[in-house]
Amino acid sequence: MTQRILVLPGDGIGPEITRQARRVLEACREAGLDIEIEEAPVGGAEIDRSGVPLAPETLEKARASDAILLGAVGGPKWDTMPDIANRPEKGLLALRKELNLFGNLRPALLYPQLVEASSLKPEVVSGLDIMIVRELTGGIYFGQPRGRETREDGTRYGYNTYIYDEHEIRRIGRVAFEMAQKRNKKLCSVDKANVLEVTILWRDIMNELAPEYPDVELSHMYVDNAAMQLVRAPKQFDVIVTGNMFGDILSDAAAMLTGSIGMLPSASLNESGQGMFEPCHGSAPDIAGQGLANPLATILSVAMMLRYSLDAPALADRIERAVGSVLDQNLRTADIAYEGTRQVTTEEMGDAVVSAFLQQ
Numbered sequence: 001m002t003q004r005i006l007v008l009p010g011d012g013i014g015p016e017i018t019r020q021a022r023r024v025l026e027a028c029r030e031a032g033l034d035i036e037i038e039e040a041p042v043g044g045a046e047i048d049r050s051g052v053p054l055a056p057e058t059l060e061k062a063r064a065s066d067a068i069l070l071g072a073v074g075g076p077k078w079d080t081m082p083d084i085a086n087r088p089e090k091g092l093l094a095l096r097k098e099l100n101l102f103g104n105l106r107p108a109l110l111y112p113q114l115v116e117a118s119s120l121k122p123e124v125v126s127g128l129d130i131m132i133v134r135e136l137t138g139g140i141y142f143g144q145p146r147g148r149e150t151r152e153d154g155t156r157y158g159y160n161t162y163i164y165d166e167h168e169i170r171r172i173g174r175v176a177f178e179m180a181q182k183r184n185k186k187l188c189s190v191d192k193a194n195v196l197e198v199t200i201l202w203r204d205i206m207n208e209l210a211p212e213y214p215d216v217e218l219s220h221m222y223v224d225n226a227a228m229q230l231v232r233a234p235k236q237f238d239v240i241v242t243g244n245m246f247g248d249i250l251s252d253a254a255a256m257l258t259g260s261i262g263m264l265p266s267a268s269l270n271e272s273g274q275g276m277f278e279p280c281h282g283s284a285p286d287i288a289g290q291g292l293a294n295p296l297a298t299i300l301s302v303a304m305m306l307r308y309s310l311d312a313p314a315l316a317d318r319i320e321r322a323v324g325s326v327l328d329q330n331l332r333t334a335d336i337a338y339e340g341t342r343q344v345t346t347e348e349m350g351d352a353v354v355s356a357f358l359q360q
């Protein structure tokens with residue numbers, strides 16, 4: 001049966017990187033994958049068109065699709081919008097929430113060809129392969145009450161609520177334990193249980209789940225230490241499971257271990273396997289429109305789409321091999337270029353991946 005893919009390019013470098021990723025998807029179609037692809041605006045682009053970051057018809061298309069590929073949203077043009085509930089980022093958060101995409105997988109994998117591109121010493125990062133499992137539809141991002149208000153004496157204040165129900169913790173915990181079972185069987189749960197009650201509950205639930213996965217070694221770490229350990233000795237980690245905000249921050253840090261934020265893909269999945277796939281980085285307004293953006297995180301997100309939502313693991317492997325082969329050819333976008341490599345544009349990188357894919 002034909003599977004439906006919705007592509008949401010978004011803002012800034014979003015259209016440039018999704019264009020290249022879409023070409024890779026089209027190459028998969030030529031290789032026999034039965035898909036139809038549709039595109040729609042989201043984020044700032046949709047605000048400019050209709051006044052809201054996620055149009056109701058786009059949400060409906062998203063619900064009806066088997067998988068979504070998203071570029072990135074946001075940018076300075078919309079940063080001063082007074083109503084945060086209507087900014088571009090809200091479109092992305094609404095998609096995650098409405099489709100119940102609670103399980104966010106962010107694999108930080110260092111391609112051996114990029115050891116020199118990392119800002120850390122080769123011996124610290126070579127062979128790095130971490131999977132961050134981030135809870136994506138709860139925690140402080142969505143907790144109520146939230147707001148900005150002014151007291152009678154004129155003092156302004158703002159507040160958010162960091163809240164998790166036990167079932168939200170349990171279901172992301174299961175995703176993480178199962179992921180660890182398929183990998184090196186080590187799971188580190190990251191929390192702030194020395195200060196925050198909600199994460200004491202988080203830790204309790206992870207401990208309660210552990211006996212169901214006797215082959216997985218569970219450990220716990222405070223988030224500040226985890227940030228430090230990620231740059232000190234990242235290879236101690238296999239799978240990390242954490243809440244929404246800590247996962248956001250730690251995954252950007254982990255990205256740099258792999259050479260560039262432009263290398264980190266992601267999958268956001270719900271219980272039925274439907275998913276949204278996006279690079280972990282943002283819309284990079286500082287480099288938008290200049291052909292400087294690295295499209296590999298988005299292309300690798302297509303590989304995750306094939307593996308996790310479209311049941312086409314062989315094509316996923318083929319895309320990942322194509323990326324490896326392009327790096328073997330010494331082609332690099334600016335963010336991962338260094339002496340002795342050849343710097344290419346976003347589009348040239350896309351060309352190279354498509355042709356390596358077709359030659360596999």
Ligand SMILES: NC(=O)c1ccc[n+]([C@@H]2O[C@H](COP(=O)([O-])OP(=O)(O)OC[C@H]3O[C@@H](n4cnc5c(N)ncnc54)[C@H](O)[C@@H]3O)[C@@H](O)[C@H]2O)c1
Pocket residue numbers: 013017071072073074075076089092261262278279280281282283284285286287292293294295297335
């Ligand atoms: N998923 C998303 O849509 C998403 C994620 C993060 C940030 N954002 C939004 O993006 C905007 C910019 O945020 P930011 O500057 O904090 O983070 P960013 O990730 O957009 O950029 C941070 C730095 O990394 C560089 N960078 C990012 N992606 C790159 C790529 N593919 N190739 C080369 N370099 C790359 C940028 O040039 C910049 O110097 C904000 O509006 C933010 O809300 C969106």
Ligand SMILES: CC(C)[C@H](C(=O)O)[C@@H](O)C(=O)O
Pocket residue numbers: 074089092093248280282
């Ligand atoms: C743009 C923003 C809402 C988003 C997040 O905080 O989740 C981004 O930083 C990410 O990592 O996907």
Ligand SMILES: [Mg+2]
Pocket residue numbers: 248249252280
């Ligand atoms: Mg982020």
